[in-house]
Amino acid sequence: MTQTLEPTSQPIGISEAGAARAHAVISSSGKENAGVRLFIKSGGCSGYQYGMAIDDRELEGDTILMDxxxxxxxxxxxLPLVQGAEIDYVESMMGGGFTVNNPNATSGCGCGSSFRTDGSAAQDGEGAAGCGSH
Structure with missing residues (x-):
């Protein structure tokens, strides 16, 4: 069963810049009713890695919300690892990209693609990859 939340109880959000870029990417994806899927996998130099995808599937146990x-x-x-996080889109001299501002991350790598939470370790591959290999 998927869970759809009202805006007042949202566990994650998206910034204005993130929303503008997400709208552009979703409309060019050709996927009807698609959204931004935020997921966590073990790996990276800090224990966990963020992943994002344009997805039109709603899977068992997903939390789905609008922002x-x-x-x-x-x-x-x-979900527990990204509770309270905000997806943002940042432009820099090296180009632009989505980023996650996560209040649960107690440390992260220099490239911002991986993080560690206080008191929880990745299930496998922790610390096995360097920043250049995400």
Whole structure:
């Protein structure tokens, strides 16, 4: 069973810049009713890695919510690790990209793709990869 939340009880959100970029990417994806799926996997130099995808599937146990007109999808296992996080889109001299501002991350790597939470370790591959290999 998927869980759809009202805006007042949202576990994650998306910034104005993130929403603008997400709308552009979703509309060019050709996937009807798609949203941004945020997920966590073990790996990276800090223990966990963020993953994002444009997804039109709603899987068993997903939490689905709307923020700034963007459908956000998080699976049951990833949700506790991203509770309170905000997806953002940042432009820099090296180009632009989505980033996750996660209040649960107690440390992260220099490239911002992986993180560690206080008191929880990745299930496998922790610390096995360097920043350059995400």
């Amino acid at each position: 700034r007109g963007v459908k956000l999808i998080v699976d049951r296992m990833s």
